[in-house]
Amino acid sequence: MRHTITITVENEFGVLSRVVGLFSGRGFNIDSLSVAETMESSISRMTIVTRGDDQIIEQIIKQLNKLVNVIKVIDLDEGEYIDREMILVKMNANEKNKPELLRLTEIFRGKIVDVTQTTYTIELTGDDGKIKAALELLQPLGIREITRTGKVAMQRGSGNNG
Amino acid sequence: MKLTGAEILIECLKREGVETIFGYPGGVVLNVYDVLYNSDLKHVLVRHEQAAVHAADGYARATGRVGVALVTSGPGATNTVTGLATAYMDSVPMVVISGQVPTGLIGNDAFQEADIVGITRPCTKHNFLVKDVKDLARIMREAFYLAATGRPGPVLVDLPKDVVVSSTKFEYPETVSLVGYNPTIEGHTGQIKKALKAILAAKKPVIYAGGGVVLSDASEEMTTFARKLKLPVTMTLMGLGCFPGSDDLSLGMLGMHGTYRANLAVTECDLLIALGARFDDRVTGKVDEFAPRAKVIHVDIDPTSISKNVKVDIPIVGDLKAVLTRALDMLKEEDLSSREKDLAPWEAEINEWKARHMLGYEQSDEVIKPQYVVEKLREITGGDCIISTEVGQNQMWAAQFFELDKPRCWLTSGGLGTMGYGFPAAIGAQVAFPDKTIIDIAGDGSIQMNSQELATVVQYNLPVKIAILNNRFLGMVRQWQELFYGKRYSHTVMDNAPDFVKLAEAYGALGLRAEKPAEVAEVIKKALAHDGPVVMDFIVDREEGVYPMVPAGAAISKMLLA
Numbered sequence: 001m002r003h004t005i006t007i008t009v010e011n012e013f014g015v016l017s018r019v020v021g022l023f024s025g026r027g028f029n030i031d032s033l034s035v036a037e038t039m040e041s042s043i044s045r046m047t048i049v050t051r052g053d054d055q056i057i058e059q060i061i062k063q064l065n066k067l068v069n070v071i072k073v074i075d076l077d078e079g080e081y082i083d084r085e086m087i088l089v090k091m092n093a094n095e096k097n098k099p100e101l102l103r104l105t106e107i108f109r110g111k112i113v114d115v116t117q118t119t120y121t122i123e124l125t126g127d128d129g130k131i132k133a134a135l136e137l138l139q140p141l142g143i144r145e146i147t148r149t150g151k152v153a154m155q156r157g158s159g160n161n162g
Numbered sequence: 163m164k165l166t167g168a169e170i171l172i173e174c175l176k177r178e179g180v181e182t183i184f185g186y187p188g189g190v191v192l193n194v195y196d197v198l199y200n201s202d203l204k205h206v207l208v209r210h211e212q213a214a215v216h217a218a219d220g221y222a223r224a225t226g227r228v229g230v231a232l233v234t235s236g237p238g239a240t241n242t243v244t245g246l247a248t249a250y251m252d253s254v255p256m257v258v259i260s261g262q263v264p265t266g267l268i269g270n271d272a273f274q275e276a277d278i279v280g281i282t283r284p285c286t287k288h289n290f291l292v293k294d295v296k297d298l299a300r301i302m303r304e305a306f307y308l309a310a311t312g313r314p315g316p317v318l319v320d321l322p323k324d325v326v327v328s329s330t331k332f333e334y335p336e337t338v339s340l341v342g343y344n345p346t347i348e349g350h351t352g353q354i355k356k357a358l359k360a361i362l363a364a365k366k367p368v369i370y371a372g373g374g375v376v377l378s379d380a381s382e383e384m385t386t387f388a389r390k391l392k393l394p395v396t397m398t399l400m401g402l403g404c405f406p407g408s409d410d411l412s413l414g415m416l417g418m419h420g421t422y423r424a425n426l427a428v429t430e431c432d433l434l435i436a437l438g439a440r441f442d443d444r445v446t447g448k449v450d451e452f453a454p455r456a457k458v459i460h461v462d463i464d465p466t467s468i469s470k471n472v473k474v475d476i477p478i479v480g481d482l483k484a485v486l487t488r489a490l491d492m493l494k495e496e497d498l499s500s501r502e503k504d505l506a507p508w509e510a511e512i513n514e515w516k517a518r519h520m521l522g523y524e525q526s527d528e529v530i531k532p533q534y535v536v537e538k539l540r541e542i543t544g545g546d547c548i549i550s551t552e553v554g555q556n557q558m559w560a561a562q563f564f565e566l567d568k569p570r571c572w573l574t575s576g577g578l579g580t581m582g583y584g585f586p587a588a589i590g591a592q593v594a595f596p597d598k599t600i601i602d603i604a605g606d607g608s609i610q611m612n613s614q615e616l617a618t619v620v621q622y623n624l625p626v627k628i629a630i631l632n633n634r635f636l637g638m639v640r641q642w643q644e645l646f647y648g649k650r651y652s653h654t655v656m657d658n659a660p661d662f663v664k665l666a667e668a669y670g671a672l673g674l675r676a677e678k679p680a681e682v683a684e685v686i687k688k689a690l691a692h693d694g695p696v697v698m699d700f701i702v703d704r705e706e707g708v709y710p711m712v713p714a715g716a717a718i719s720k721m722l723l724a
Contacts, residue, residue: 009342010341013291013293014280014283015290017280017283018283021283021284022284055469058469059466059470062465062466063466065465066464066465066466067342068287068288068308068340068342069342070342071342083625093608125640134463160428
């Protein structure tokens with residue numbers, strides 16, 4: 001089962017490598033990873049999407065907690081959470097598909113952020129389902145290049161887990 | 163007053179109560195060695211950095227204090243990796259200080275540069291690269307704190323040359339503040355209560371005690387606990403000595419080369435009480451058939467150990483000493499008078515297994531049996547010594563036939579299984595206890611992995627005794643080839659070993675040899691009487707095997723008995 005885990009870490013030299021090394025060294029999977037500073041520059045927050053049965057997820061959480069630079073680990077799938085990913089898609093654009101590209105961008109509430117004679121670059125944000133649906137519809141129109149941020153997520157409600 | 167990084171380093175070691183370090187100098191640590199030149203900190207010069215780390219490890223296991231090693235950058239640092247991995251697997255408190263090229267050259271493939279922080283990340287509890295001399299004192303404080311607390315482990319501190327040379331005001335932090343590190347010491351009261359209830363209700367309980375009991379210095383509490391509740395105790399390789407092997411409740415070691423009664427008791431028990439043990443595959447064999455009828459209690463300071471390999475019914479995260487002290491307190495109100503009677507049928511069942519098969523071997527008048535050497539060592543020393551072992555058959559025979567009654571007298575690489583560990587570890591223990599008898603039970607293969615340290619023991623007149631069980635084979639691998647590979651002894655024949663007596667003499671140590679069983683006792687007595695390092699070369703039965711043996715991946719109840 002897929003789990004989204006958020007990890008608060010000390011923003012120290014090598015910390016990303018410690019987290020990633022733990023996953024590779026113990027044979028855990030990383031489906032996506034995103035990391036950046038929080039409001040405090042000494043603290044960073046990571047969102048990792050991983051897979052495994054209950055026992056593996058339990059081990060992942062415990063092993064992450066064991067890292068000295070890790071301050072807090074939350075398995076978001078234990079409650080309600082919001083997750084978003086942003087993608088940039090560079091599309092082949094021609095007279096024939098331009099109207100459809102514009103239409104799809106609007107439907108998915110995206111933006112065209114770069115235009116050339118032969119390309120449109122679309123920015124899209126959404127959860128897993130929306131991104132997947134958008135890509136399925138864009139694919140037949142000619143995707144030239146794609147980059148994704150990986151998922152970021154946080155718990156719903158008023159709690160502060162940063 | 164300002165101090166240089168090198169001076170600060172040595173000052174920090176003193177503040178941590180370090181008396182001895184094991185090391186090997188080199189380019190980027192010259193300034194540190196210069197400070198050592200007229201320091202009262204004792205430095206033992208080894209002949210290979212791997213031995214420095216194993217010696218620090220042996221020192222730590224024998225004393226319970228943090229062992230310290232100091233090495234230079236590049237190859238000096240990479241040579242510590244096996245020692246760090248060994249200590250990491252067995253949770254040994256240790257601080258290794260490695261030199262590093264100047265910060266400005268890091269990443270430039272400088273002479274003797276290695277990314278040792280990157281290399282050792284997965285085999286240390288934590289590691290540090292000191293980038294500014296102002297951070298050095300704090301980092302040293304944190305390194306020792308991390309090494310010794312919680313589940314202990316090795317910590318590496320990488321010190322670039324420019325940090326060592328530059329100066330700052332020295333202030334040793336009073337306290338340590340690590341936001342992400344808060345080991346749980348006290349166990350959860352409700353869980354302890356639940357565990358005691360399960361223990362009092364069990365008809366066939368067994369304690370499965372591991373190295374954690376030794377690490378938390380909880381042997382006394384555990385012994386009291388087991389005796390009070392009449393709980394039979396089996397120990398892992400790492401746990402040996404945490405409960406008296408001579409006690410009636412002792413079942414001996416369990417697992418791949420465990421005793422018949424220990425493996426059957428675990429298979430048949432209705433309650434398994436795991437104390438500071440981690441359900442290693444050498445212990446469990448086939449996991450699905452390990453303690454299949456048992457409810458499992460697991461006390462461990464490391465939450466990741468719990469429910470990692472075997473599902474646990476009553477987990478307790480905490481320090482064993484604290485948890486057992488608490489449990490003993492709670493037991494004060496219990497009426498335990500009927501324990502003996504209640505558990506009599508279980509005791510009878512265990513005794514039946516004991517009667518059916520005991521550890522043993524076939525004695526011979528012609529050829530020395532390796533087990534006989536170990537038994538004689540035990541008999542002649544009266545057990546009053548520290549035993550280190552190498553890895554393989556020698557280690558298993560030592561575990562089986564050298565009955566231990568006390569903790570911290572047993573230095574063996576359990577998790578990583580590092581050949582070449584025993585001799586340098588013995589050096590560490592001997593430095594800690596100059597007057598104690600320290601014996602390395604070795605094989606002819608393992609001893610050759612660090613035999614250069616004979617120079618070290620001679621230089622410092624460390625009277626370490628090495629007992630080589632010389633079968634001119636890599637015995638344990640040969641045994642597997644005999645049993646599972648149709649006796650095809652592929653590259654396990656060690657016919658070109660040196661003459662170990664002459665080797666000892668070449669270094670200036672005493673060399674002795676026994677070729678007949680009748681000579682064994684005499685050689686041991688001579689070695690023990692000699693005030694200096696001794697190599698005993700016992701020419702043993704070439705194809706003797708270690709039994710019982712559970713084939714890899716089989717249930718531990720399925721033992722080959724001979």
